[in-house]
Amino acid sequence: MSAVTLNNFSKSYGKMSVLSGIDLTINSGEFIALVGPSGCGKSTLLRMIAGLEEITGGNIEIGDRTVTDLAPKDRNIAMVFQSYALYPHLSVRSNMGFSLKLRKVATEKITSAINSASTMLGLDQLLERLPKALSGGQRQRVAMGRAIVRRPDVFLFDEPLSNLDAKLRVQMRSEIKSLHQDIKTTSIYVTHDQIEAMTMADRIVVMNKGNIEQAGAPLDIYDRPESKFVAGFIGSPAMNFFTAEYKPNGSDGFININDECTIPLPKLRTLQQGTVECGIRPEHLSLSKEKKTGHSIKVTVDVVEPTGLATIVYLSFGDQKICFYTSDRPDIGPGDTVYLQLSENKLHLFDVNTGKRLN
Ligand SMILES: Nc1ncnc2c1ncn2[C@@H]1O[C@H](COP(=O)(O)OP(=O)(O)OP(=O)(O)O)[C@@H](O)[C@H]1O
Ligand SMILES: [Mg+2]
Structure with a gap:
């Protein structure tokens, strides 16, 4: 040794x-x-x-x-x-x-x-x-x-x-x-x-x-x-990324992914405000047929892959592809419109230019 x-x-x-x-x-x-x-x-x-x-x-x-x-x-x-x-x-x-x-x-x-x-x-x-x-x-x-x-x-x-x-x-x-x-x-x-x-x-x-x-x-x-x-x-299926706008809000901050999805988070130390890359792992999304909170995005189901142990779902958010992973067996099919909720304490924020972690 x-x-x-x-x-x-x-x-x-x-x-x-x-x-x-x-x-x-x-x-x-x-x-x-x-x-x-x-x-x-x-x-x-x-x-x-x-x-x-x-x-x-x-x-x-x-x-x-x-x-x-x-x-x-x-x-x-x-x-x-x-x-x-x-x-x-x-x-x-x-x-x-x-x-x-x-x-x-x-x-x-x-x-x-x-x-x-x-x-x-x-x-x-x-x-x-x-x-x-x-x-x-x-x-x-x-x-x-x-x-x-x-x-x-x-x-x-x-x-x-x-x-x-x-x-x-x-x-x-x-x-x-x-x-x-x-x-x-x-x-x-x-x-x-x-x-x-x-x-x-x-x-x-x-x-x-x-x-x-x-x-x-x-x-x-x-x-x-x-x-x-x-x-x-690292991670398979891989992390999803969104472009988001970060803004400070008093002692905290929040990001906007689009007009409908606003997620509060602790203030960033290295960025005043501006565009960020926001990452979330497929298992940190949850899926619902109705819009439940403002932390969600509206998406369309493309492909459903049941593996027995889990279900992997590929969806479209505009022209962006998103992967969702669940140990459930959701009752959905291609073409369905559903909502994906993002867990606010599972977000990873990265600098758009350097790619370095911000939060
Ligand atoms: N003898 C050589 N002459 C010139 N370039 C080389 C030589 N050997 C390796 N390279 C280059 O060095 C780089 C690194 O190669 P290396 O084999 O270390 O990659 P790797 O990370 O092991 O990739 P893989 O996962 O495909 O095995 C590659 O771009 C390769 O083309
Ligand atoms: Mg090698």
């Missing part, structure tokens, strides 16, 4: 900057989920930590060592990729022991490391098989086992579950989480799966265009996104 510290970590390919001045400390034993849109630099960041990619600027410390100039093999890091990259001609046992053998570790030690990892991962019955005779989930576990036997200071995962079917993903997700609870190796886990990030991580790091937008505990990020980008990126 070791902390990982990135100081002003940057990467350019020629003139194109891919990562600009990343500063991040990952605590010893922490599990970090790294998320962000495709191309924002997640894999590049992992590869730089592993030493597979040269860095353009900054430095990296693992524990109390500065490893910036060390070769990958000297960093004591293990990486698990989306493609499991197992040696096809080697058995599960040999795949798992390969790196230890290369390092000339004593045979008994290799055997005992393989045995303990294979028991942990439920691979005991499969040790003599070749990778081609394994299912996707089993191969993924071998890739994990190969990483575990090395007892690395840090695990790096680059979308390790994205090749698996939905059910297996859920199973592997909880297996990786419980594994981390057992061995507590500092881990950085790249994923496109929101639920994986929310459920597995101690902290989520949200990246955008080579920068860190926000880092924090999953529910803190969900409840209090610091920018419109994070608000729109």
Whole structure:
């Protein structure tokens, strides 16, 4: 277990900057989920930590060592990729022991490391098989086992579950989480799966265009996104946004979404008055057939998606699309006119120019 510290970590390919001045400390034993849109630099960041990619600027410390100039093999890091990259001609046992053998570790030690990892991962019955005779989930576990036997200071995962079917993903997700609870190796886990990030991580790091937008505990990020980008990126279905006018009102304030919808809220400290981006999550709306209060907007139902567990409804507010999520089964259909009420204490306000949080 070791902390990982990135100081002003940057990467350019020629003139194109891919990562600009990343500063991040990952605590010893922490599990970090790294998320962000495709191309924002997640894999590049992992590869730089592993030493597979040269860095353009900054430095990296693992524990109390500065490893910036060390070769990958000297960093004591293990990486698990989306493609499991197992040696096809080697058995599960040999795949798992390969790196230890290369390092000339004593045979008994290799055997005992393989045995303990294979028991942990439920691979005991499969040790003599070749990778081609394994299912996707089993191969993924071998890739994990190969990483575990090395007892690395840090695990790096680059979308390790994205090749698996939905059910297996859920199973592997909880297996990786419980594994981390057992061995507590500092881990950085790249994923496109929101639920994986929310459920597995101690902290989520949200990246955008080579920068860190926000880092924090999953529910803190969900409840209090610091920018419109994070608000729109974290959460599925995604947050709805409206353009609204903010005005102060004595010691308080209010926003107008249109002439009919006025919502009071605490005074903003950083804005006198003007246009704001107002966000609200689909589950913080409530639907009614009659107009109940002035906190509601009149909308038209486009599509109703019952999932069994919940109902997701897509609606139009003028030419704007809105998503509503409920655990009820509302009796509505396409073309119906209904009202959506906005919970006043669930609004997120953002600066229209900078996208930064205002409330
Ligand atoms: N060898 C390279 N030469 C030039 N540009 C590169 C190279 N490798 C990556 N890039 C660019 O760097 C940017 C970041 O790539 P990276 O693979 O880190 O993204 P990512 O966040 O992992 O995306 P994804 O979610 O799609 O895997 C992309 O714009 C990519 O095109
Ligand atoms: Mg990637």
